[in-house]
Amino acid sequence: MYAMHKYWSKKPYNLVSRYIEKYSKPNEIVLDPFCGSGVTITESIRLNRRAVGIDINPTAIVSTKMGLTHIDxxxxxxxxxxxxxxxxxxxxxxxxxxxxxxxxxxxxxxxxxxxxxxxxxxxxxxxxxxxxxxxxxxxxxxxxxxxxxxxxxxxxxxxxxxxxxxxxxxxxxxxxxxxxxxxxxxxxxxxxxxxxxxxxxxxxxxxxxxxxxxxxxxxxxxxxxxxxxxxxxxxxxxxxxxxxxxxxxxxxxxxxxxxxxxxxxENRFKRILKGKQEVNYAIPVSATEFLSFDELEKSQVGYLVSKGTATDLSLVHSNSIDYIFTDPPHGNRIPYLELSLMWNSWLNYEFDLENEIIVSESKVRQKNAKDYEQRLKIAFGEMWRVLKLDGYASIAFNSLDDETWLSLLNTLLAAGFKIKEITPLEYSARSVVQDTRKNALKTDFVITCRKQMQEFRQQIAFGYSEKELLIAIKDFLSSRKNGAETYEIMNCLLVSSIPTGTVFRVSQIIETIKDIATYNDGRWQLKPS
Known part of the structure; x- marks a missing residue:
């Protein structure tokens, strides 16, 4: 059912479902304010959660609903x-x-x-x-x-x-x-x-x-x-x-x-038919589509899917969401609305280019990094507002650009989140976009945060010398008898250093690992002295 319509940056449904199961319980409400093709929403319903999906792209909204509705x-x-x-x-x-x-x-x-x-x-x-x-x-x-x-x-x-x-x-x-x-x-x-x-x-x-x-x-x-x-x-x-x-x-x-x-x-219809058969089987008949959040809150099962922007989640009540899993646009990686213009135009869908959170090389749009960061900051603030106290939010992310990492982490911290862990979202088959884009990691990382009341909202900066980074990686690998995966090293160095207000540069972490360790069977081992 996830192959009915092309869409970019689809996350592996089986891995997304693990996060949903880990950070939420049956009947709780899961939100994805950048729902795309609807993987988070569909998996939430399949796992007996309620779900809210929002996206600025009309094609994304239609795709999400197609993965939820039964058909004769x-x-x-x-x-x-x-x-x-x-x-x-x-x-x-x-x-x-x-x-x-x-x-x-x-x-x-x-x-x-x-x-x-x-x-x-x-x-x-x-x-x-x-x-x-x-x-x-x-x-x-x-x-x-x-x-x-x-x-x-x-x-x-x-x-x-x-x-x-x-x-x-x-x-x-x-x-x-x-x-x-x-x-x-x-x-x-x-x-x-x-x-x-x-x-x-x-x-x-x-x-x-x-x-x-x-x-x-x-x-x-x-x-x-x-x-x-x-x-x-x-x-x-x-x-x-x-x-x-x-x-x-x-x-x-x-x-x-x-x-x-x-x-x-005809060929596409065969795929759609197969997808709808899977929807009929996987999605509970009781999963009702609601038109308002009030109705969803009163129910035990169902979903709300709406076209809108993550910078305005006013349709969702404050402190009402149990868990958020989302994959926001990663800078200029994929200009979703521009790439969807063919679909949206043929079906006469109205689309809002002005409020898209994106960096675009299209000069007529004036969608630069500053506009992107400002809008993303507002979106994370809205996510913090609607999430329940002590609730978790997981944000998928992929970049080796140091400034992009720092900006994302500081935006999350400024919104009031506390970063708890950084884990990988491995792909069984990588798309062309993932394979070729500049500063791409071999996997997406998922930054999981928690909403906690804090008097001081910390900001972080780059720090530490190359020598300090070298010692930190050596110490970590020395303590791991069977070596470590890339994400384990990054998770240790980044998450542990965030409370100090100073973090290592992501690009330096990767390069230093290559210098002092060998890679075998997916794990890094220190080179012999």
Whole structure:
């Protein structure tokens, strides 16, 4: 159920559930004010907690609710087949091409490979001769069919992307420029028919499916070519083409796929159907969606999911939340609303760019580090306000940048939190974002704090000499017969030093460990003297 729709920085549900179980009890209320795709909320409900999820991104709110609501699977499948009967043939009409084997003029182009403005090859399906895939070179008729479809689109989003070199959003680029004219025509038709579905709940699932399939129907799907005996070549010495996927950003590769719109929708529907089956099984039927916090507080089970900003949690009462687990935006790592503009635009969702807590390279937004820190400080203050006294809050974080670490720790301390521990959130499979970003740790860290009444709200600064750091690491590793993991060393050095008002630099900790210890089987051991 966590694979129904793409979203960035999804946390492993099994690890998030461990924190929920450790720091909260059944029927207690768990809050995630940056709920994203909804992992914290779904796991809380699955573990018999009540939950509150808030996010500024409409796509995040829809994704979260999709992971919580039951659906009549029989009715869903019936509606899908009805939709197929309405649109598939009409969509097929724009992909008709001559079969290279039998000459059937009503064969279907399932995949079209573009190189710039030219078509390189077409993958053809033909019912007349039973061929499921034949690769052919295009004719001029094929090119015209894609660029000047016989049925023009009735509507498509013309929103401009926010210029941002980091996510390949160029000046003057619009959402509709991510698709061929033929794809726009068929997407427009499909969305129009979906919006005519009378059952509101089923219609929302179909709109969700439409949103989820958009990247694969766009021009951002790159071509993979592997050379070798098992893969063969295309006759030009190039490896045979394989379908890639959209990763992140708005880069249109020179060589890219245009995939049949109904095939994209059908494939995504299979994933959505599987996800909804899992939701029906994992989420208690008694888990009710509430529209107000008052209603949620009076219940024993249920959730409240609302679009909003973490800087204003006024819908939640003070001292009412038992536990918080959240993953706030990490500086400029992922500009969520900019990356979600394609989804939000197609479904006409309203989104609030002004109040997003983010650092963005988009000059028109003026979202710099100062704005980010000020808003994050307000958000942590709100989290402190709504959390019960002695309650815990866990914040996922990933950066090796010293100033970012110091800013985060001081912001938490300024809000009134006491930092209790820093632990890892290991990933079984890392995303492209996690693997490539600058100053990335091999894992996210989770900083767990506690709300305690303190007369003095401490602030910390960097200190300690390289010699002092060297001695501290040596002393710690010497006391560990079986060595230690990276996070154990960091946890010891950071958490123990925070009360002194002076902390070690994170980057120096990592580099010093490498200098004086060897890494084996996931643990550090001191090098022989």
């Amino acid at each position: 699977l029989k009715a869903l499948k019936k509606t899908f087949e009805s939709l197929r009967s309405e649109v598939e043939q009409e969509i097929n009409s724009l992909y008709q091409t001559n079969c290279p084997k039998c000459g059937n003029p009503q064969a279907i182009a399932s995949h079209t490979i573009w190189n710039g403005e030219q078509i390189d090859e077409i993958w053809v399906e033909c019912k007349a001769c039973g061929n499921s895939k034949t690769v052919k070179k295009p004719s001029e008729t094929d090119r015209v069919a894609a660029l000047e479809p016989a049925r023009p689109a009735s509507w498509y989003p013309t929103n401009y992307l926010l210029e941002n070199y980091r996510i390949n959003a160029k000046a003057g680029m619009r959402v509709c420029d991510l698709f061929t004219p033929r794809a726009l025509s068929n997407l427009s038709l499909l969305l129009e028919k979906i919006r005519q579905i009378k059952d509101e709940q089923i219609k929302s699932v179909m709109e969700f499916c439409f949103s989820a399939m958009l990247p694969q129907s766009s021009n951002m799907v790159f071509v993979i070519r592997r050379r070798g005996k098992s893969n063969g070549t295309n006759g030009n010495g190039e490896g045979k083409a394989e379908v890639g996927s959209w990763v992140i950003g708005y880069w249109i590769p020179p060589e890219h796929f245009e995939i049949h719109v109904w095939r994209c929708f």
